[in-house]
Amino acid sequence: MAKLYHFPLSPFCRKVRLCLAEKRIECELVEERYWEQDTDFLRRNPGAKVPVLRLDGKTMAESGAIIEYLEEVYPDPPLLPRTPDERYEARRLAAWFDDKFHHEVTSKLLYERVNKKVMGLGYPDSKNVKAGAQKIKYHLDYMAWLLDQRRWLAGDTMSIADFAAAAHLSALDYISDVDWNRHAVVKDWYAKIKSRPAFRSILADQIPGFPQPAHYSDLDF
Amino acid sequence: MAKLYHFPLSPFCRKVRLCLAEKRIECELVEERYWEQDTDFLRRNPGAKVPVLRLDGKTMAESGAIIEYLEEVYPDPPLLPRTPDERYEARRLAAWFDDKFHHEVTSKLLYERVNKKVMGLGYPDSKNVKAGAQKIKYHLDYMAWLLDQRRWLAGDTMSIADFAAAAHLSALDYISDVDWNRHAVVKDWYAKIKSRPAFRSILADQIPGFPQPAHYSDLDF
Numbered sequence: 001m002a003k004l005y006h007f008p009l010s011p012f013c014r015k016v017r018l019c020l021a022e023k024r025i026e027c028e029l030v031e032e033r034y035w036e037q038d039t040d041f042l043r044r045n046p047g048a049k050v051p052v053l054r055l056d057g058k059t060m061a062e063s064g065a066i067i068e069y070l071e072e073v074y075p076d077p078p079l080l081p082r083t084p085d086e087r088y089e090a091r092r093l094a095a096w097f098d099d100k101f102h103h104e105v106t107s108k109l110l111y112e113r114v115n116k117k118v119m120g121l122g123y124p125d126s127k128n129v130k131a132g133a134q135k136i137k138y139h140l141d142y143m144a145w146l147l148d149q150r151r152w153l154a155g156d157t158m159s160i161a162d163f164a165a166a167a168h169l170s171a172l173d174y175i176s177d178v179d180w181n182r183h184a185v186v187k188d189w190y191a192k193i194k195s196r197p198a199f200r201s202i203l204a205d206q207i208p209g210f211p212q213p214a215h216y217s218d219l220d221f
Numbered sequence: 222m223a224k225l226y227h228f229p230l231s232p233f234c235r236k237v238r239l240c241l242a243e244k245r246i247e248c249e250l251v252e253e254r255y256w257e258q259d260t261d262f263l264r265r266n267p268g269a270k271v272p273v274l275r276l277d278g279k280t281m282a283e284s285g286a287i288i289e290y291l292e293e294v295y296p297d298p299p300l301l302p303r304t305p306d307e308r309y310e311a312r313r314l315a316a317w318f319d320d321k322f323h324h325e326v327t328s329k330l331l332y333e334r335v336n337k338k339v340m341g342l343g344y345p346d347s348k349n350v351k352a353g354a355q356k357i358k359y360h361l362d363y364m365a366w367l368l369d370q371r372r373w374l375a376g377d378t379m380s381i382a383d384f385a386a387a388a389h390l391s392a393l394d395y396i397s398d399v400d401w402n403r404h405a406v407v408k409d410w411y412a413k414i415k416s417r418p419a420f421r422s423i424l425a426d427q428i429p430g431f432p433q434p435a436h437y438s439d440l441d442f
Contacts, residue, residue, distance in 0.1 A: 046363065047317060047321055058309075060309060060313070062316040062320075064316055065309050065313040065315075066309075068309070069305055069308070069309040072308065073305050084290055084294050085279065087290070087293065088281060088286050088287075088289070091286035091289055092281070092282060092283045092286040095285055099283075100268055100270075
């Protein structure tokens, strides 16, 4: 069986977990305290990051490269649209969330509030938390603008753009940092993706020291 | 004709310039002071980053998504290998340079020494410069280890992994921050890629306030 070395709230791991589940690739989850740089783990990935996926006798790292591989080798169901224009848009938005949103929001809220405590790096920097709380509004507005014109973020089909966005937002939702009342269209989009069977394992995550809030796994949040 | 909004020393722009040139897509270069967040530019890319490419009547951002688009619509010559395993490896290494190398080296050396001055953000932070100078050794060692077993970084064919690596290293070479004598095999690889016609425009770059060092454009460096 496939094996994914992961950290439960990592948005990059969540994105890969969602793609594996949508493609019905069964996978054992192994929690990895990657920041401790254990030698065995470094041998699997000299990049010292999660996710690391064992699949088809290979050990793979880098979530974007993993997902392109899954899409090529396990094309059913497709998680990239059909035309090059639509595929470009899905990849652009996945990169938007994994790069810009990650830098401006996830690293400022989730990493300050949770990762620092888990890794023993001290208290959240309130300047960062404030900046992240401010920036997430702008990103939710951008999502609403996209979803006013489209069924899913990158167009009329669900794609890696939706999984990248949902991976970041679900991790932030675990610490109640998403204002779902800001845009009905964004809340509807999240309700739709949250109710997919592929989301179940993510809604079951528990982080010691950070109890799951009630709305987090509620499909009627 | 295509138009690329870029900043000369940006490794992400250089990677796209190399791919466009290898595919013989003629392209006008427009220098963009993206950090000034000009309204016209923000309309082209709300992400406020370069590169931004005008091609086929579309405006595109995010270098990784642009390159996958070019590969799908202009497949000749291919810049990704043929099998899914090899394609995974090329994408993994491109992400290695654009993420890990960028974070540990490019942002610590190039951004401290050049971007800060150009953007009027003050003097380099010597702690960062020292950390970057230390880390680049480890990355050059990793490249040497790969190139001891392969003709190109990701395997036996030239790929986006080589362009991503050459984009970062060429920008650092402009400020003489690469020790080419550390590994003969890495120097040979760079000499090979540097002598390609696609590299000419990059070797002609000039940054006001930062004169090009003699070895930079020398094919026999």
